[in-house]
Each structure stands twice: as structure tokens, then as C-alpha cells.
């Protein structure tokens with residue numbers, strides 16, 4: 597297969613951190629919690645492209661409350677593997693969120709720079725409420741104080757791929773969340 601070069605080892609060679617079925621079970625739990633917390637309302641889910649696209653698509657279907665989606669895209673400069681800290685909005689929301697109940701949906705809360713920037717931006721649009729849902733949380737990597745309201749799993753400081761999360765744009769389609777081999781990362 598084209599991607600089986602040393603730079604892009606096949607996903608089947610990587611250790612599974614969370615299996616497809618464990619992820620599905622956790623997404624169902626979070627969906628049920630959000631459905632209870634927002635009962636009788638309508639929610640706008642705002643996904644952060646591209647990493648959160650797959651988590652958002654599963655989460656939206658696990659939420660019984662009426663919901664719509666929107667997406668934002670941000671770029672952070674630097675290497676594929678790390679966030680440099682400089683966050684730039686490259687795609688804004690399409691529809692107004694003023695007076696709406698908004699949940700920002702992310703793949704990983706890492707240093708917190710991306711979500712604190714996005715949270716600040718979203719608050720300027722005066723939503724009725726704003727919460728954060730993240731599939732993964734790496735609390736030990738935080739550079740700015742920010743916590744998610746809904747967390748799939750907390751993980752240690754390891755680089756992961758799959759379930760929407762990439763290494764140099766690859767592996768987003770991998771169904772399990774897997775540990776990317778450190779030796780392939782290149783420091």
C-alpha cells in the first residue's frame with residue numbers, strides 16, 4: 597500500500613489505545629449526558645476541522661436533543677505534530693449563534709491554546725451558553741487554563757492518530773484511536 601513507507605507505518609502496526617467499540621460506548625454516554633443537560637432546547641454543535649469531524653458526526657447522532665452543526669477551521673503554525681501557539685481562524689461559522697446554546701466540539705484538548713482562542717471568539721457572538729466537548733484530553737500538556745465540560749477520555753502525553761486525528765493528514769479514517777510510534781515522529 598502507498599502509505600506503508602517508514603514515515604507512514606500502517607495503522608495495524610500501532611497499539612490500540614481506545615477501540616472502535618470503546619469509543620462508540622463512550623460517545624453514547626456523552627450523548628446521553630448532553631441530551632439530559634439540554635433537554636427541551638436546541639443545540640448548535642461547532643466542530644473544529646478537520647480532526648473533530650468524525651467525533652462530531654457520531655456525537656450529533658448520540659444526542660437526542662434537536663441540533664444543528666457548523667464548523668470552524670483554524671491553523672496553527674509549525675510542525676504537523678505540535679501546536680506552535682499561534683492560532684489563526686481560516687474558516688468562520690456560517691450561521692449566527694447569538695442567543696443559541698453552543699457546544700464547541702474538538703478532537704483533542706492539548707495545550708488549550710486552540711480552544712481558548714475559539715472560546716473567546718465564540719463568546720463575542722453572544723451565545724446563550726457555551727460548552728466544550730472533546731474526544732480526548734491531555735491535561736498534563738496544558739499551557740493555558742481551560743477545561744472541557746464533556747471529555748471522552750483523558751490520556752497521557754502521547755501522540756495519537758485515528759478517529760479523525762491525523763499525522764500529516766493521514767490516519768483520520770482509522771477507526772480505533774492508536775498510539776503513533778515515537779520513532780516515526782522525528783524530533
Ligand code: 5GP
Nearest residue numbers: 679704705706707708709710755756761762
Ligand atoms: P492545542 O490544545 O494544543 O491548541 O491544540 C490541540 C490540537 O492539536 C488538537 O485539536 C489536535 O488537532 C492537535 N493535537 C494535539 N495532540 C495531538 C495528538 O496526539 N494527535 C493528533 N493527531 N493531533 C493532536
Ligand code: MG
Nearest residue numbers: 644647703704
Ligand atoms: Mg483539533
Ligand code: MG
Nearest residue numbers: 647676762763
Ligand atoms: Mg492535526
